[in-house]
Amino acid sequence: MTRIIDALTWWWGLLLVFGVLALGCILLPLPFVIEIVIFSIYAIGCNFLLGRVGFISFGQPAYLAVGAYATAFYLFYAGTNPYVGVLIGIAAGLAASLAIGPLFVRLRSDYFALVNLALAVIIYYLMQKVLAGVTHGDNGLWFLTQIDSTPVLDLTRPSQFLVFALLVAFAVWALYKYLDDSIFGACCLAAKVNEDKLRFLGYSNFRIRLAAFVIANTTTALAGALYAVYLGFVSPEIASPSRAADPIVVTILGGVGTLYGPIVGAIAYTGMKDLISKLVGNWELLIGALVVFIMLAGETGILGTAEGLAKRALRLVRGGGRSEIKTMRGSKV
Amino acid sequence: MIDPHLIPSGIVFGLSLGSIFFLMTVGLSLCFGMMRVISLDQLLYYTLGGYLAYSISLAAGSLWVGVLGGVAVGGLAGLAVERLIFARIYERQVTFSMITSFGILIAGVGVIKSIWGLVPRPVSVPIAAQIDILGADVPVYRLVVVAIAALVYVGIWLFLHRTIIGKAIRAGIEDVEHVEGLGINVARLFTLTFIIAGALSGLAGALNAPLIMVDPQMGLDVMAFAFMVVIIGGLGSLKGTLISSLLVGQIVSLGSLIYAPLAQMAPFAVMLLILLVRPTGLFGSPLLKR
Numbered sequence: 225m226t227r228i229i230d231a232l233t234w235w236w237g238l239l240l241v242f243g244v245l246a247l248g249c250i251l252l253p254l255p256f257v258i259e260i261v262i263f264s265i266y267a268i269g270c271n272f273l274l275g276r277v278g279f280i281s282f283g284q285p286a287y288l289a290v291g292a293y294a295t296a297f298y299l300f301y302a303g304t305n306p307y308v309g310v311l312i313g314i315a316a317g318l319a320a321s322l323a324i325g326p327l328f329v330r331l332r333s334d335y336f337a338l339v340n341l342a343l344a345v346i347i348y349y350l351m352q353k354v355l356a357g358v359t360h361g362d363n364g365l366w367f368l369t370q371i372d373s374t375p376v377l378d379l380t381r382p383s384q385f386l387v388f389a390l391l392v393a394f395a396v397w398a399l400y401k402y403l404d405d406s407i408f409g410a411c412c413l414a415a416k417v418n419e420d421k422l423r424f425l426g427y428s429n430f431r432i433r434l435a436a437f438v439i440a441n442t443t444t445a446l447a448g449a450l451y452a453v454y455l456g457f458v459s460p461e462i463a464s465p466s467r468a469a470d471p472i473v474v475t476i477l478g479g480v481g482t483l484y485g486p487i488v489g490a491i492a493y494t495g496m497k498d499l500i501s502k503l504v505g506n507w508e509l510l511i512g513a514l515v516v517f518i519m520l521a522g523e524t525g526i527l528g529t530a531e532g533l534a535k536r537a538l539r540l541v542r543g544g545g546r547s548e549i550k551t552m553r554g555s556k557v
Numbered sequence: 558m559i560d561p562h563l564i565p566s567g568i569v570f571g572l573s574l575g576s577i578f579f580l581m582t583v584g585l586s587l588c589f590g591m592m593r594v595i596s597l598d599q600l601l602y603y604t605l606g607g608y609l610a611y612s613i614s615l616a617a618g619s620l621w622v623g624v625l626g627g628v629a630v631g632g633l634a635g636l637a638v639e640r641l642i643f644a645r646i647y648e649r650q651v652t653f654s655m656i657t658s659f660g661i662l663i664a665g666v667g668v669i670k671s672i673w674g675l676v677p678r679p680v681s682v683p684i685a686a687q688i689d690i691l692g693a694d695v696p697v698y699r700l701v702v703v704a705i706a707a708l709v710y711v712g713i714w715l716f717l718h719r720t721i722i723g724k725a726i727r728a729g730i731e732d733v734e735h736v737e738g739l740g741i742n743v744a745r746l747f748t749l750t751f752i753i754a755g756a757l758s759g760l761a762g763a764l765n766a767p768l769i770m771v772d773p774q775m776g777l778d779v780m781a782f783a784f785m786v787v788i789i790g791g792l793g794s795l796k797g798t799l800i801s802s803l804l805v806g807q808i809v810s811l812g813s814l815i816y817a818p819l820a821q822m823a824p825f826a827v828m829l830l831i832l833l834v835r836p837t838g839l840f841g842s843p844l845l846k847r
Contacts, residue, residue, distance in 0.1 A: 509664050
């Protein structure tokens with residue numbers, strides 16, 4: 225009995241969040257919800273790297289493109305089954321991050337960020353110019369009509385694709401929640417905070433970082449594969465360096481290192497993008513200014529800021545809040 | 558394989574490209590060395606420099622006035638951004654400044670788009686003459702760009718080694734706290750470094766404008782090369798920046814003679830090789846205080 229309750233307390237947060245997301249489909253347009261789900265899978269890798277390991281990756285579009293193009297190559301040239309396509313995207317992401325990870329994770333975090341962005345640009349050029357014979361350059365690969373409709377969950381229909389995406393996202397979040405709770409998650413945090421102490425405990429910094437790098441970037445490649453299957457179209461634009469900030473912005477909006485941050489961030493980001501581009505048109509200006517503002521305001525993200533405000537309000541309501549706040553401030557100093 | 562007649566012009570092309578890279582990345586490198594920030598907004602001042610060269614050379618009829626305008630506005634924009642934003646974030650980690658400056662870059666590109674529009678604009682070359690080097694025609698303007706970059710390098714070197722302020726900046730790159738302990742106003746040194754960096758980025762953009770078309774994405778287009786240059790040379794090293802920008806320029810130029818798509822890929826391969834041997838680049842210091 226207690227085991228069931230334990231299991232329930234572990235799962236209920238996940239079930240609640242994804243229940244709300246699933247309910248959101250009733251109120252919100254379908255493409256919007258699908259965009260949010262894929263985007264949050266895209267951002268969780270970046271969130272994990274930044275919040276848990278202390279690596280900021282400006283190169284996430286590179287891994288997104290690896291997943292998307294692997295799926296696209298399969299669906300365009302070889303097969304028709306979208307599930308196999310997604311699996312191939314994941315495998316490609318795994319292979320790519322295993323290949324470059326050992327070199328990248330040795331770097332200091334500032335070099336890591338620069339090298340990753342350079343990688344994204346290289347993949348952009350690779351897909352746009354060097355491999356133009358295979359990727360059709362800027363025109364991209366179109367294969368929407370070549371995707372087979374599959375039994376049970378037909379991925380060619382948006383409504384059933386959403387169910388699939390939600391299931392995948394649920395699995396991804398369960399994995400990351402498990403990782404956060406595990407010793408591995410604690411080691412990642414330790415590698416971020418003090419790598420020397422971690423080494424004294426007998427862990428290998430390199431291995432822990434490599435594992436985190438591979439997990440995060442394979443998740444990103446999975447998001448790329450989902451994009452490819454959903455849109456039925458992939459172009460080099462997916463690796464465009466001007467979009468390199470997207471996952472970072474989402475991570476920062478949602479709150480760095482929080483489990484559900486990417487979902488909150490993706491909802492806020494996609495919603496604002498739609499609203500702003502409808503109202504003003506010039507939306508880069510506002511998103512850039514927003515990033516600067518959030519960074520200066522103290523990088524806790526939307527949820528973190530709201531939580532802080534709510535706690536303060538609760539204390540005030542309970543009475544005697546003022547003195548409590550004073551002691552809190554006192555203890556901080 | 559390579560047409561031997563193309564080699565001299567290829568080398569000059571690579572030299573001029575390397576000169577532009579040097580002017581653009583020396584700011585990035587100085588800011589990292591001095592303030593321990595990665596200032597991606599240098600690419601914004603580069604783009605601004607290019608656009609001012611375009612607008613002023615159209616209005617005044619001379620590119621050189623436009624170049625001066627680009628340098629001035631690059632420096633002023635650097636000053637404003639440093640005072641308003643960077644002054645608040647020096648205490649934070651390097652990655653923090655990287656995200657913030659990327660936000661500045663994106664916002665600035667948005668501003669440029671709303672002022673000048675999305676269409677690429679051509680800028681006329683001020684010196685159309687060509688001279689003959691070993692049987693190949695070489696545009697004089699490219700040689701002028703190389704000469705200007707060489708002058709800037711000598712100027713910066715003299716400034717850093719022969720003036721008190723420059724020596725203070727060099728000492729700051731070694732250890733800021735000691736400089737502060739000597740009673741030197743470090744905040745003002747930071748601002749000065751940032752103005753120099755912004756002005757040089759503006760100069761790079763303005764000089765490069767006639768060689769490419771100016772468009773809002775021009776900063777993002779060179780971003781990968783700027784990164785490769787600072788990574789290969791090592792962040793914070795003036796000598797490293799010079800050597801690696803010349804190296805990357807030659808790789809791009811001669812690589813494109815052998816096989817065109819190689820131009821974009823080869824510097825990346827070189828960068829990976831160098832990182833394998835030295836994770837902090839050729840001249841980057843392995844241990845950094847702060």
